[in-house]
Amino acid sequence: MPDLTISRVAKQFGLRASALRYYEQIGVLPATYRRGGQRLYDESAVRRLAIVQRARELGFTIKETQILFSDFSCGPPISERWHSLCGAKLEELEIRIDQIHEMQHMLQKMMQCRCAAFDQCGAGILEGKRKRSREREQAAVSENSADGEA
């Protein structure tokens, strides 16, 4: 039985009640059970909110969160569009981990000498960027030539 008031749940997550109402309004959280007009939450609603909050913490926009985590369908085979969005997010997270490692490395260096860190790490980031953009170009070229052959 749902028995958690909105303010209790909000407090548990370090959010304002208004944020939960907003999430419900825009469909990030499903409309919850009401008693006398007041929202009451149960543990499954709380689990759902935990996921939404985590997604937000990781920089997912509200829209992405909506698409990835709304319950419009429940079960295995979801739409192609959703599946590819999921896959894209997985890759994005992979890249993010590399970037975080780079940044940690840099912060550590900066705690000794800022100038050196700026020069070396800035150059490192740039080189990574350039390498990736070269790779993308290569991929585009070979895709074009494949198109040409097809």
Added chain:
Amino acid sequence: MPDLTISRVAKQFGLRASALRYYEQIGVLPATYRRGGQRLYDESAVRRLAIVQRARELGFTIKETQILFSDFSCGPPISERWHSLCGAKLEELEIRIDQIHEMQHMLQKMMQCRCAAFDQCGAGILEGKRKRSREREQAAVSENSADGEA
């Protein structure tokens, strides 16, 4: 010699020229060399921008970026305040990596069955949250008792 125009640099980073002007205005980028009133950038300015952009990508606010990466002093021993901010950011990034792993795990599960992923992963995130908050409480309690003893 600086010879890159603002629009070239912006393009290289996938930004608008207005973003670079804005960064300069709020002190995230230093005022750059000018010729006839126009900004010209060199490789070191580009490295600096690379760092700023990376910080933004990782969810650092503009203010944090300002504090962490502005050149108000250059060399090893920076203010205590800065040093602790740096340390805090390092820890934050550590946590972020764990969260990303959790989310990857969840996305993978979700690509098979959403419901299961929601229940299991939501519960997992929650448990992590609760564990951490218990630890914080413990720490607070032992700190208080230490205060009491002092």
Added chain:
DNA sequence: GCTTGACTTAAAGTGCGCTTGAACCGGTAC
């Protein structure tokens, strides 16, 4: 029955991180 306090809604407001618009400047092409 009245007060209190935590809730409700809808609409307007806020802060961040830029972007856009208006008016202007400087160098090159014709």
Added chain:
DNA sequence: GTACCGGTTCAAGCGCACTTTAAGTCAAGC
């Protein structure tokens, strides 16, 4: 000389993700 292009400044505007405000509802306690 004038048209154009890419820059300049300053102020206003915008989208996102909420928050605040105003006016009202509901249940409990006196």
